[in-house]
Amino acid sequence: xxxxxxxxxxxxxxxxxxxxxxxxxxxxxxxxxxxxxxxxxxxxxxxxxxxxxxxxxxxxxxxxxxxxxxxxxxxxxxxxxxxxxxxxxxxxxxxxxxxxxxxxxxxxxxxxxxxxxxxxxxxxxxxxxxxxxxxxxxxxxxxxxxxxxxxxxxxxxxxxxxxxxxxxxxxxxxxxxxxxxxxxxxxxxxxxxxxxxxxxxxxxxxxxxxxxxxxxxxxxxxxxxxxxxxxxxxxxxxxxxxx
Numbered sequence: 001x002x003x004x005x006x007x008x009x010x011x012x013x014x015x016x017x018x019x020x021x022x023x024x025x026x027x028x029x030x031x032x033x034x035x036x037x038x039x040x041x042x043x044x045x046x047x048x049x050x051x052x053x054x055x056x057x058x059x060x061x062x063x064x065x066x067x068x069x070x071x072x073x074x075x076x077x078x079x080x081x082x083x084x085x086x087x088x089x090x091x092x093x094x095x096x097x098x099x100x101x102x103x104x105x106x107x108x109x110x111x112x113x114x115x116x117x118x119x120x121x122x123x124x125x126x127x128x129x130x131x132x133x134x135x136x137x138x139x140x141x142x143x144x145x146x147x148x149x150x151x152x153x154x155x156x157x158x159x160x161x162x163x164x165x166x167x168x169x170x171x172x173x174x175x176x177x178x179x180x181x182x183x184x185x186x187x188x189x190x191x192x193x194x195x196x197x198x199x200x201x202x203x204x205x206x207x208x209x210x211x212x213x214x215x216x217x218x219x220x221x222x223x224x225x226x227x228x229x230x231x232x233x234x235x236x237x238x239x240x241x242x243x
Contacts, residue, residue, distance in 0.1 A: 009139035010161030040102035190215030
């Protein structure tokens, strides 16, 4: 059977993204800071005093750490004793430092402000791969429509970064719709790495050898007789990451 549908879905370039990242970043900062009082209220409700700290943080933490290192560790008693003393010393500081951190202009708000540019950078990568439904669609949602066989809907979303090579017919790629989310998650994972690498200035060969090759091996596992739509020729079917 000849190839009936082939499309290359491209990463969105930064120049093609809506120029609203500073607005998104500032909204994120304002939203988190606006939740400051709610967060500290909830923290105080769960751990109101040193007794609650002991029961809900110290004891539970020590139990988990004890399981982690195991009673067979040659220094188990020494390690656990040291940890218990340190956590007892920390309980009064925890309450004081926590309450101070969540005062207006405290460490919580400073931390949010310091993190907002990192949030902006991560948002750029997310939009390069998935887009934003209110503004522009990235390759991930378009890939979902293609795999689901929704030809008209997919092609309506194609932009200049996408290249439709063959469009004779588009059938669902898999025999079961439940296979699609796992494949989309894999595409999203690997293309996010490609986006970060692109912004980092990696060469095409490095992206191919260090990311695409591994991603393609994972995606190839989904293309088999048991999963692919029997109306398609599995020998002519592929989902690949390539330049």
